[in-house]
Amino acid sequence: MQSIEIFFLPHPPIAIPEVGQGRERAISKTLDGYRWVAQKIKKIKPETIVIITPHGHSFSNGISMLGTPYVQGDLKSFGIADVGMSKKINLPLTHLIQMAWEETDLVSVVLDKDMAKSYGTQVEIDHGALVPLYFVDEVYDTYQLVHVTPSGLSARDHYQYGVAMKDVIMRFNESVVILCSGDLSHALTDDGPYTFNPYGKVFDALVVKAITEKSPEILLALTPKEISDAAQCGLNAYLMGFGIMDGYDYHSEVISYEGPFGVGYLVGYLANDFTTLVKSKQVVWNEEAIKDYEEKKKTEDGFVKIARSTIEYYVRTGKKISREVATAHVDLDTIQEVMHQKAGVFVSIHKKGNLRGCIGTIEAVCKDLLDEIIHNAISACSSDPRFNPIEEGELATLEIKVDRLYPPERIDSMDDLDVKKYGVIVEEGYKRGLLLPNLEGVETIDQQVEIAKKKAGIIKENSYTLYRFEVERHE
Numbered sequence: 001m002q003s004i005e006i007f008f009l010p011h012p013p014i015a016i017p018e019v020g021q022g023r024e025r026a027i028s029k030t031l032d033g034y035r036w037v038a039q040k041i042k043k044i045k046p047e048t049i050v051i052i053t054p055h056g057h058s059f060s061n062g063i064s065m066l067g068t069p070y071v072q073g074d075l076k077s078f079g080i081a082d083v084g085m086s087k088k089i090n091l092p093l094t095h096l097i098q099m100a101w102e103e104t105d106l107v108s109v110v111l112d113k114d115m116a117k118s119y120g121t122q123v124e125i126d127h128g129a130l131v132p133l134y135f136v137d138e139v140y141d142t143y144q145l146v147h148v149t150p151s152g153l154s155a156r157d158h159y160q161y162g163v164a165m166k167d168v169i170m171r172f173n174e175s176v177v178i179l180c181s182g183d184l185s186h187a188l189t190d191d192g193p194y195t196f197n198p199y200g201k202v203f204d205a206l207v208v209k210a211i212t213e214k215s216p217e218i219l220l221a222l223t224p225k226e227i228s229d230a231a232q233c234g235l236n237a238y239l240m241g242f243g244i245m246d247g248y249d250y251h252s253e254v255i256s257y258e259g260p261f262g263v264g265y266l267v268g269y270l271a272n273d274f275t276t277l278v279k280s281k282q283v284v285w286n287e288e289a290i291k292d293y294e295e296k297k298k299t300e301d302g303f304v305k306i307a308r309s310t311i312e313y314y315v316r317t318g319k320k321i322s323r324e325v326a327t328a329h330v331d332l333d334t335i336q337e338v339m340h341q342k343a344g345v346f347v348s349i350h351k352k353g354n355l356r357g358c359i360g361t362i363e364a365v366c367k368d369l370l371d372e373i374i375h376n377a378i379s380a381c382s383s384d385p386r387f388n389p390i391e392e393g394e395l396a397t398l399e400i401k402v403d404r405l406y407p408p409e410r411i412d413s414m415d416d417l418d419v420k421k422y423g424v425i426v427e428e429g430y431k432r433g434l435l436l437p438n439l440e441g442v443e444t445i446d447q448q449v450e451i452a453k454k455k456a457g458i459i460k461e462n463s464y465t466l467y468r469f470e471v472e473r474h475e
Helices: 023-044 091-103 113-118 127-137 155-171 199-212 224-230 235-244 281-299 302-317 332-340 369-382 392-397 445-456
Strands: 004-009 048-052 063-066 070-075 080-088 108-111 144-149 176-181 251-258 265-272 344-351 354-360 398-405 409-411 422-428 431-435 465-474
Touching: 004 023, 004 155, 004 235, 023 127, 023 251, 023 265, 048 127, 048 235, 063 091, 070 127, 080 127, 080 144, 091 108, 091 144, 091 155, 108 113, 127 176, 155 235, 155 281, 176 235, 199 224, 199 235, 199 251, 199 265, 235 265, 281 392, 302 332, 302 369, 302 392, 302 398, 302 465, 332 369, 344 369, 354 369, 354 398, 369 398, 392 398, 422 445, 431 445
Parallel strands: 004 176, 048 144, 048 176, 063 108
Antiparallel strands: 004 265, 063 144, 070 080, 251 265, 344 354, 344 398, 398 465, 409 465, 422 431, 422 465
């Protein structure tokens, strides 16, 4: 089992003499930090450097990695085209990391040239990677690269990405160093690149404290507003680095910090030989999640209990649940209702606030409400064409809603709609689109109707028929 060394580095292009033209002398502490890191890496002689940079191609729901045999990059966007580099990508390690993320239900994409083209981007070394590597290459350049770009997911998600990387790197039969590239607050002064925000200095001080005290919890506790006010680009990369250290004691050190241009530049260091175990934050979170999950199940109403039992049984066994098992923990009044009434039902599944599956029936197709819920719950977790089937490891994270639909009524105009109270059905010939009421992000009737039209594939403006319906929501 090998040790792992992680370096936190900023990426101001002005640090490179060809760009700075003398102005780089204002960040002498950062330059000294770069050289200190470069000498450490020269001594380690890693066969691979994993660079985590916020300025590659980013996705809202998952991490991206570069997946071509070789990549190049330069600083022509900063006016210096002749400063650049070409690196070989360690594809075996790249794919092993991606596999580890997939096994823990973390989304990632390995970008080759064709895929990058489809997203309107290129496979290249961005400046967030190039600037730190420029100083490494001055003293040591015989390494391969794994190029990683964080996502739009939460701080805790990025910590978990780091946790999942740890086992791969620990067991990889080559020496690996991790560089977490990121600048801290860009809002430290009025003459910085962003409007001054007093929270910028607070955020930077918290990052310094998190490193020196080995307490990533400080950063994981930040609210979305605090993260936004900080106007930074390094948090997610840093948290991935902290995640790699999860479950072990480690050495931590801030090498330098300064912010002369209104941007916080930090050089930091984590090192771990994986000999001293501590309580894993991931284990703590899992324990908390299981406890929350059990509490959540106790408070769910009967309709949701039936849907959840159905989904869990189907995901674990691949079989349809029996009516007796589906209602085993449901109150008698609900059992009487679902066994003696008929209605259309939609089952919606969310995970971490994002839709994970939704299937339903506008009108009853089963013999009673119980079978209607069971039928649509199975479809929602396994057959929604927009999503992969739900896996067992996701079950404790799911939020489930069941909407009972009342019979639709034809209306003459959009004036008869209300996005909070009524769902809408838009119909043209055999085309039919439905949208439930009171959905997040749908604020106007126009939005509601346009989304329903799009779902139905209706293009014409006035050739459709409108229906409205009410729902009874169970969540």
